[in-house]
Amino acid sequence: MKVAFLTLGCKVNAYETDKMKEIFEDAGHTVTGFENCADVYIVNTCTVTNIADRKSRKMLHRARKNNPLALVVATGCYAESAVKKGEEDECIDIFVLNKDKSNILEIVCSAVKDRTYNVCYDEKNQIEKKERTRAYVKVQDGCNQYCTYCIIPYVRGSLKSRNEKDIVAEVRELAAKGYKEIVVTGIHLSSYGADSGNFVKLGGRPLSSLLKAISSVDGVERIRLGSLEPRIITESFVKELASIPQLCPHFHLSLQSGCDTVLKRMNRHYTTKEYLECLEILRRYFENPAITTDIIAGFPNETEEEFEETCRFAYKAKFAQIHVFKYSKRQGTIAAKMNGQLTEQAKAERSQRLSIIEKELEELYRKSAVKEYEKVLFEEITEIDNKKYIVGYNERYIRIAVPINEVKDVYKLHNTIKEVHILENLTDGILLGTCN
Ligand code: SF4
Incomplete structure (x- = not known):
């Protein structure tokens, strides 16, 4: 079979797509580009915002258009929430829940068994070139934080960390295949290992111990961290990180808002002062680190003053990059029921203003590398x-x-x-x- 994949959303999805590709390739199937004619299209969807939902549906329809006779498979968080809500779409043949991704080969094979599907003779069909440069490794799944705007804990479930030994064995395999850079990722990476003890007392130790173990694998030349939550950034944790020579000085520290009252309504458990202290520690131990972040524009009840505070904070933090999200109402979350929802126009206007700041800061940071x-x-x-x-x-x-x-x-x-x-x-x- 020719199987085409498309990934939307976070690094965890990227990791899970890589795993699914591997399963099909190991069974002798051909992985092809999404724009090619394929027998099976697998769209690993995302539901983090309304835009992500729309894009997921769009890509599933595109798959159907690419080959009207193919089997179109929806997996990932949008698919999961569509199943929960009982939503249907005629372009989707089957849904595969996140927990069943590891069995996707069997599910797909049994779905295509009695099906007459198109064999693609398209000359342009090419096996996707494997970029053995950077590999994602998922070390945990789920989240227990319940930020008021976020649907992820409801679709991904509670925290589950993988065993350090298994992760290191996987990294060893990836390094043997030639991957030089390992991106350590998770839905709530900072909580890695917290399911086996008290997170606060552990102070990020399970993660730093894991990173050290990964760094000892032959062939790993770079380790990049996925998104971290500010509370994990303590002097002792950062000191541990700085002792790992392959660790990239690139930290994605989710902010979400640069205003304390909004952070509180978001159920984020830090203040802007504490966030700045984290940046100070990181900048003390790493030279000119890239500090990147996510910010939500137009959270319910966000006043103009609160938004301006966030803009000022972005300059103060000197971010290298900001992923700006227009607040998106996710049914089933606390924020979706809050009074004071902003109009689409107001949210768009704020996200545009923040994007202008992001462009300015990003350029400034990028230019700091010129002549170096x-x-x-x-x-x-x-x-x-x-x-x-x-x-x-x-x-x-x-x-x-x-x-x-x-x-x-x-x-x-x-x-x-x-x-x-x-x-x-x-x-x-x-x-x-x-x-x-
Ligand atoms: S930390 Fe908050 S934003 Fe991140 S996945 Fe968990 S609930 Fe969602």
């Missing part, structure tokens, strides 16, 4: 304005491009880490560098 020597893990060849470049990321997750005509044996550069001298800004979001 940066270590880049080269991942792909891309064309920009009719010129070809080999492109990769530095440790601080800045995208850097080197013209291929300046490089000897460009294909040998793929999946290696090289020092690059940064010359200038090339285009939106990418810096130009030279290896010579």
Whole structure:
């Protein structure tokens, strides 16, 4: 069978898609690009916002359009919530719940058994090139935090951490396949290990111990952390992190709002003062770390003053990148029932204002790398304005491009880490560098 995948949403979904691809490939099936003709389309959906819901539905319909005779499979959090609500869509043949993703091969095989489906002879069909550069490793699932706006604890369930030994064995396999960078991810990564003890007393120790174990695996040249919650950032935890040479100085610390009263209504358990203290610790132990974050614009009852406080806070925190989300009402959450819901127009206007700040801060941070020597893990060849470049990321997750005509044996550069001298800004979001 030819099986095409599409992933929406978070890094956990990206990890789970990789796992599902592996299951199909190991069983001798061909993984192909989503735009190609396939026998089975698997869309790993997301439901974090209304936009994510819409995009999930759109991609399922696109799959149906790509091959009207294919089996279209919806999995992931949107699929999960659609099953719970009893929603149906004629373009979806089957739903696979998150807990059943590891059995997806059997579920799909039994669904296609008696089905006459199209065999794709499309010449353009190509096996997706495996980018053995960066691999996601999910170390925990679920969340017990119940932020008032978030539907995730209801669709992913409560906290479940994986065993350190199993994770390290998986990393060993990935490193043996050639992956250089491991992205350690989870739905609520900061809670890793908290299901086996008191989180506050543990002070992030299960996670730092896991990271140390991962760093001892041969071939792991970089470790990147997924999203962290500010409360895990203590002096002792960061000291442990700083002792891991492969750990990237890139920290995604969810903020959600830069105003204490809004944070309280969101049921986030920190203040802006405490958040700034976390940044101070990180900046003390790591040189110019990339601090990235998520901010929600237009939470229920957010006043203009509260929003402006968030804008001022973004400048104060000097974020390298902000993922701006327009508040999205998720049925079943506490925030969805709150009075004082803002109009779509007001939310859009605030998210636009915040996006302008994000662009300014992101550019400022990116430019701090100009004239520096940066270590880049080269991942792909891309064309920009009719010129070809080999492109990769530095440790601080800045995208850097080197013209291929300046490089000897460009294909040998793929999946290696090289020092690059940064010359200038090339285009939106990418810096130009030279290896010579
Ligand atoms: S910490 Fe909050 S925002 Fe993150 S998954 Fe848990 S409930 Fe959702």
